[in-house]
Amino acid sequence: MDFSALQTFLSTTVAELAVKVLASIAFWVIGRWLIAKVVALTQASLNRSQVDATLSKYLGSIVAVALNIALVLGILGYFGIQTTSFAALLAGAGVAIGAAWSGMLGNFAAGAFMLVLRPFKVGDFVSVGGVVGTVHELGLFATTLVTPDNVLTTVGNSKVFGDTVQNFSALPVRRVDRTAQLAAGVDPLDAIARLRAAVAKIPNVATNPAPDVALLDMNLNGCVIAVRPYTHTANYWQVYFDTNEAIVRVAKEAGWPAPMPAQVTHIVQG
Template sequence: MRFPEIGQLALALLTQFGLKVIGAIALWIIAQKLIEFSLKLIRRAFRSQNIEPTLISYLLNIISVTLRIVLVVAILGFFGVETTSFAALLAAAGVAIGAAWGGLLANFAAGAFLIIFRPFKVGDFITAAGVTGTVTEIGLFTTDITTPDNVLTIVANNKIFSDNIQNFSANPYRRVDLLAQLHHDVDHNQAIALLKTRISQIPNVVSNPAPDVEILTFTLAGPVLAVRPYCHNEHYWQVYFDTNKAIRETFGEAGYPMPEQRYAFTFPPENGTSSVIPSSVISS
C-alpha cells in the first residue's frame, strides 16, 4: 500500500473518530442540560404536591445519579462499546464495591431510614452523633449540620441513625435552665415573686406554661433558685441572656446583698469553756 493511500485512510479514520468525539461531547452537554431541566420540573412537581423538602432533595439525588449512569452507558454505546458487557461489568463492580464499601452502603440505608421515619427535617435544630446545630441538608450518605458558631459539620448518616437524636425544634417550646444565688438574709418568697414578674415581661417568653422560679438547693452562700422560663427554640439564646440580665437587675433594684459563704469556727476549750466565733461574724 502506498503512503498516500495510508495517509488518506488514516485521515478518514481520524476524521471519523473526531466526529464521534465531537458528537459524544455534544451529546454529553445536551444530555446534562436536559437532566438539569428534568430535575427542575420534577422538583417543581414535588413542591406542588407539598412533599417534604428533605424527601424531595433525597429523591432528586437518586434520580440525578441514575440518569447520569444511563448517560455514560449511552455514550459508550455511541462509541461502539458493547453495553451489555459493560452492564455486566458494572454489576460485578457494584458487588465488589458493595463488599468493600459496606460502611458507605450502611450510610445510604441509614439515610433512607432517616427520610422514612423523619426524626428531623431540614431547618431543625438537633443534637445527633455528638453534634449540635441546624440541619441544612440530608444527603444520600451524609447529613450537613451547621453548628451555632457557624461551622458546617458533615456527619455520616449511619452514625446519626445508630445514636440518640435530640430534636429541639419538634415541640412548640423548650425550657431555659438558669440558677440564681440568694444571700442568707434575703426573703426567698419576695425574690421569687419579683423574678416571676420580671421574667414574664421578657420578649418571646411564653405565658403557658408560666416561668418556674423555685428553690432548687442550698449552698454555704444561701438558697439557690431554679429560674426556668419557656420559649420557642428560635428565641432560646435571646431569652437565655435576657433572663440572666433580669436576675441581676431585679436583685440590684431590690437592694439584695451580695451572696457570701459563711463559716463558724470552734476553738479548743480554755479554762473549761469553749470559744465559738459565730458565722455572722466571719464570712468569706
C-alpha cells in the same frame, strides 16, 4: 507498503474518532445541563405539591444519579461499546466496591430509613451524631447541618441513624434552664416572687407551661433559685440572655448582697 491507502485509512479513522469525541463532549455538556433542569423541575413540582423539603431533595439526588448513569451508558453506546457487557462489568465491580465501601452503603441505607421514619426534617434544630445545628439537607449519604456558630457540618447518615437524635423543634416550646444564687440572709420566697414577675415580662416567654421559678438547692453561699422559662426554639437564645439580665436586674433593684461562702470560726481557749 501502500502509503496512500494507509494515509487514507488514518485520515478517515482520525476524522471519525474526532467527530465522535466532539459529539461525546457535546452530549455530556448538553446532557448535564438537561439533567440539572430535570432535577430542578422535579424538585419544583414536589415543592408545589407541598412535599416535605427533605423528601424533595432526597428524590432529586436519586433522579440526578440515575440520569447521570443513563447519560454515561448512552455515550458509551455511541462509541460502539456494548452496554450490556458494561452493565455486567459494572455489576461485578459493584459487588467488589460494595464490600470495600460498606460504610457508604450503610450511609445510603440509613438515609432511606430516616426518610421513612422522619425523625427530623429540613429546618429543624437537632442534635445528631454529637453535632447540634439546624438541618440544611438530608442527602443520599450524609446529613448537612448549620451549627449555631454558622459552620456547615456534614455527618454520615449511618452515624446519625445509629446515635441518639434530639429534635428541639418537634414540640411547640423548650425549656431554658438558669439559676440564681442568693446570698445568705436573702429571703428565698421574696426572691421567687420577684424573679417570677420579672421573667413573665420577658418577650417570647410562653405562658403555657408557665415559667418554673422555685427553690432548687441550698449551699454555703445561700439558697439557689431555679429560673426556667419556656419558649420556642427560634427564640431560645434571646430568652436565655434576657433571663440572665432579668436575674441581675432584680438582684440590683432588691439590693441583694453578693453571695459569699459562710464561715464559722470557733475560738477555743486553752
